[in-house]
Amino acid sequence: MxxxxxxxxxxxxxxxxxxxxxxxxxxxxxxxxxxxxxxxxxxxxxxxxxxxxxxxxGLVNAHTHSAMTLLRGYSDDVPLHTWLTHVRAFELRLTAADIQAGLRLALAEMLRNGTVAFIDMFQWDSTLLAAVSEAGMRVSAAPAVFGYDSVAFPMADPTPGSDILERTAALSAEFAGDPLIGLAYGLHAPYTCPPEMVAEVAQRSRVNGIGVHIHLSETAREVDDSLRQFGVTPIRQVADLGLLDGRVHVAHAVHPRAGDFELLGRPGVTVSHNPVSNLKLGAGIAPVGRYLSAGVRLGLGTDSVASNNTLDMFEEIKTGVLAQRGLAVDPSVISGADLFRMATAGGAPAVEPGLSGVLAVxxxxxxxxxxxxxxxxxxxxxxxxxxxxxxxxxxxxxxxxxxxxxxxxxxxTTIDEAAARADVAERAARILAELAAG
Ligand SMILES: [Zn+2]
The missing domain is CATH 2.30.40.10 (Urease, subunit C, domain 1)
Incomplete structure (x- = not known):
């Protein structure tokens, strides 16, 4: 030995x-x-x-879209729904090589900032998963689905959502022998994925044991829209469709309503709190103290650099504490240790069941x-x-x-960081020029 x-x-x-x-x-x-x-x-x-x-x-980034490093500094100061339109226009121009380059820079950034594992929703394929394994990081990768027909990344991969669900299971089988790589179903959100799809994924997950990653209740508008359209909150809606009976990792949950706390406290459910992204996009501040008292298992995430603009988990820890204290006007509501626990042991089991996130023999x-x-x-x-x-x-x-x-x-030691930076700079410049040319 x-x-x-x-x-x-x-x-x-x-x-x-x-x-x-x-x-x-x-x-x-x-x-x-x-x-x-x-x-x-x-x-x-x-x-x-x-x-x-x-x-x-090692720190665990419980929610990100890592390949989006190409969008760093793009569309920083606009309202959320304008931001979504800008980001979408940029993403539509990403090629497979752009996504590989964006991921490589993100892997280097996460590693050099002390992150050992991450939970990611974006385009994922064998090449990208192999890149994570070669870099020596752990990932729970969720290939993003935006409904049955819609294609998430037309330039990079014009595969419809129905096929991506099949591919997720195939990738999980392909990487079953790699202890660093895990897969999850990447349901983008209930406002992009229809109820039948949420129910179908819940069923698939029950059968094959593959977990699910989903955005829920990120903004007040999303919750209001859901109440108007379905009569229930997004969290209640997916629970009614069976999704919270299995292993599910929820991003954001900034705006829970009465009843949602108990649903998110179910045994297979984990939640990623993303304070910097939520504050930067003006989405709000999640009720972390109430989640902790309700027994909700919380991890901590950066979200993508398009809404952050770094993958430095230490910024999340500090901002997470400060946001809760500012909101409560009370410094006793949460401790630095609470946020450090979320950044380590809190997020680890959401990457892989059994991963402890603590140092012990x-x-x-x-x-x-x-x-x-x-x-x-x-x-x-x-x-x-x-x-x-x-x-x-x-x-x-x-x-x-x-x-x-x-x-x-x-x-x-596993990535040429200077080359990764130069590659991303060149590709981002090309896309910005394309966007400027309309
Ligand atoms: Zn996200």
């Missing part, structure tokens, strides 16, 4: 816990943590000096080292405080996923 030891360092094995002067060891063969405790002695060749480092569980070696010698970390007295309010993705020095060192000394 090849074991890499990291010592001496501070470890936050999960939200609210701290070990000091500790050693952490990982097996590159099993991909699991083999030791966590007091330093066992001098380091050997190949081990990592942990002085000035803090180890945390026997668990997958998905971990992040941060430099805590910098000015914004000094004095380094309270690791929990640093993680919630001062840490940035740029503090990340090393990342391991399943025991593989995918970031080493602030360099992504």
């Amino acid at each position: 090849t074991e890499i030891r990291i010592a001496p360092l501070t470890v936050v094995p999960e939200a609210g816990q701290v070990l000091r002067e500790a050693e952490l060891a990982v097996s590159t063969d099993s991909g699991r943590i083999t030791y966590l405790g007091p330093v066992r002695g001098p380091l050997g060749a190949g081990d990592i000096d942990g002085a000035g480092r803090l180890a945390i569980p 026997g668990e997958p070696a998905d971990l992040v080292l941060l430099d805590v010698t910098g000015t914004t970390a000094s004095p380094f007295t309270d690791p929990g405080s640093f993680l919630a309010y001062a840490a940035r993705g740029t503090d990340v020095t090393d990342v391991f996923v399943a025991g593989r060192r995918v970031v080493a000394g602030r360099r992504v």
Whole structure:
């Protein structure tokens, strides 16, 4: 067994816990943590000096559309429904190569900012899933469906929604042997996917065990429209169609009404809270405190860079705390540890059942080292405080996923980041020129 030891360092094995002067060891063969405790002695060749480092569980981005890095900085300051029109016009021009390039840059960005796993709804195929596996990240990928007939990405893939459901199951079977890759049905939303399709996907999911990812109750307008059209909230509507009986991961849920809390607290349901995106698009602020007291399992996500504009989970943690306190006019409503838990153990089981998102012997070696010698970390007295309010993705020095060192000394080892940046810049410029030409 090849074991890499990291010592001496501070470890936050999960939200609210701290070990000091500790050693952490990982097996590159099993991909699991083999030791966590007091330093066992001098380091050997190949081990990592942990002085000035803090180890945390890898961050989990519980909702994004990662290939949309090409849209960073596009349509920043317009009303939500104008924004949707702009984004759609841009997306219609994406080729398969554009989506590959956008994904590659997103993978590099997530890794270098300490994210080890993500839940993503977009166009997905074998090539894109293989790119995630080669980059060494975990994904729950949900090929997006916008109804039976509509095609999501005409340039990249003019496949109708009915065929994408078949393809999702085929991709799940194709990647069944890859521990990093999982699939989910990607129902975009109840306002784009008809009730028959929601019911059909619930049925398919019950039969084959593939989970579902769906946007629900992101805006007040969406909830009002649903009440007018169907007489129930979007959350109640999909529950009535059987969707919340299985394994379902919900994005947003900013505007629940009475009765929705209990539905989202069902055993197979997880919810991604996306504070930066919700604030930037003016969608609102989700009632996180009420969700936590109702037993709803919350993860934390960035959403796409078109509504963020980074994939830095540390921004979500801090913004998530601040938004709740500003809304309640009360600093005691939520803690930094609550948001850090959401960013790790909260989102992990939504990526893959059984994934814990904590550092412990026997668990997958998905971990992040941060430099805590910098000015914004000094004095380094309270690791929990640093993680919630001062840490940035740029503090990340090393990342391991399943025991593989995918970031080493602030360099992504699995992706040529400079090439990824240049490629995306060129492709975004081409699309912007096309849009300007009409
Ligand atoms: Zn989304």
